[in-house]
Amino acid sequence: MTAPLTLFEKVWRSHEVVPETADTPAVLYIDLHLIHEVTSPQAFTALRERGLRLRRPDLTFATMDHSTPTRTEQVFGGAPIGIEAAARQVRELERNCEAFGVELLGLHDARRGIVHIIGPELGLTQPGKTVVCGDSHTSTHGALGALAFGIGTTEVGHVFATQCLLQRKPRTLAVNVHGRLSAGVGAKDLILAIIGRIGVGGGTGHVIEYRGETIAGLDMDARMTVCNMSIEAGARAGMIAPDETTFRYLAGRLRAPQGEAWDGALERWRQLPGDPAARFDREVDIDAAALEPMMTYGTNPGMVIPVGGTIPERTDDPVFAKSLAYMGFAPGERIQEHPVNVVFVGSCTNGRLSDLRAAASLLRGRKVATGVHMLVVPGSQQVKREAEAEGLDRIFIEAGAEWRESGCSMCLGMNGDLVPKGHYAVSTSNRNFEGRQGIGARTLLASPLTAAACAVRGRVTDPRELI
């Protein structure tokens, strides 16, 4: 009898081209390599310099999202991309994909979007696959039971040339979530609470598997939100065992297996969940029923409290003090009722249809408070179309928010969508690092529901007051 294995171990094992030894890391095969304009140019250059070909263009897939504009006139209207260096990056990706035979969803493609939204949406991401991308939030794809992790540009080059990576086997961490999330509390609050609990370095060297009946009860969009922020706890990857919810989500998607191939795939996918007796290197238990809407108050995602909570006091911690000074907060202060200048709904964390629905549910028939700039950016062009078909765009626009084309937008300050210096931005993205959303920007990470509530009141608000 073989030893009981976790989900991660099953996927890892089936992708070992050469297993690891004491002296050498494993050679791990990669089933899907997603690329984008920011972390690929130098890898293509490396291929050219060494005269190498791209081994599996058929397993490589490109989109553009990070530096692309979200203003309709710049995407479709023929107006030039505002930032010249970004325009150059976009052109270079087009040239590279053409030269090496990689399928690219170009700026005008109806299927384009944030790389971590479109992988699952197109059915490219599948249970049991190994998925990599030169982007740390590749952990998102683990929500479908894939082993998915971010890599650097040198490694992008390795995958180009060999479809493999040299990897040491990470350790495993089970995060067991039990209990029912209460109304107004969602996947974003859950993952923020998990990061607050284990810390921004708490998952380092580990692959997290999220388990328990709370996780099993989440829909795919919510599972992706959870796995997305695994990296914010320092984890290599986050995974959720595939189940009927996963299969229903994938059935009929453009690149998912069809017909007989689908039946075969289902049979394989059903073998993937971890064996009951499998052991993890570490386990953490979370009580979902006790959770409240969460918000960050500092400059890393682990600095998080319930919206109604109080900023902790940590004397003798100059780093903590510096972080609060940047945010303009004081220890012992409450964040609730603090004025808000900007609200951003979008990103690979919360740019999917159900996120937009949540925000719209709160904005319906209401107005964004005067003086608040609200930006709603769908995670992909498909999400945009689906949202428009339901009339969500009208709700946002009538409330006074801006409705844009898909992209990373205000999640990171490199495409022109910026939070002004010193402004407070309630953001559904994943990082509140200093300067992440613009020089001097003060980010408060929260769920789409909380973000919408803050937009309506112009102040930090517990969404349960408005639902």
Next chain:
Amino acid sequence: MEPIRTLRSRTVVLAANDIDTDQIIPARFLTTTSREGLGEHLFADWRYGPDGAPRADFVLNQPQARGCSILVAGHNFGCGSSREHAPWALSDFGVRAVVSTQIADIFRNNALKNGLLPVIVEPGAHRWLIEHPGAEVTIDLGSSALTLPGGETARFPLEPFARYCLMNGVDELGFLLERAAQISAYEARSALA
């Protein structure tokens, strides 16, 4: 890649914990399509004032930092984005090793591939280093040890394969390319499965 065996330098200290790659190199500098020249933007938002002038109170701008190739940083260095621009910027600036009590996974991987040493030491030695900026230390790869000026040594973990690559100037891609036959065999096997 140039082989590295030992590194001797004075240290420069950035004591903050959780220094993320958005601080090391802010996103607006990622629109480059080459690896060169990023040192200029290293820690840009900490190093330069709003007028673009270097801030005298930031340690990397101070005269004693000149020529230092070992950066001692707080716990959990390099967390956040996978941007390899972070180790590129550090290397371009002249940093050859980063010493901390924890270094984020992706950053550590990226650093090793660019000949930048991630050196993880235990809290005691780390505290001493944080408290003694400018100390002259030696990092020896063969023995995986960092030697303090007084002669005490702090061992650090270094994966044997990474050590082999660093000490011999071997690049991983070459190693992977030599496995082409095994990779083809794997592909044939999994196509049948």
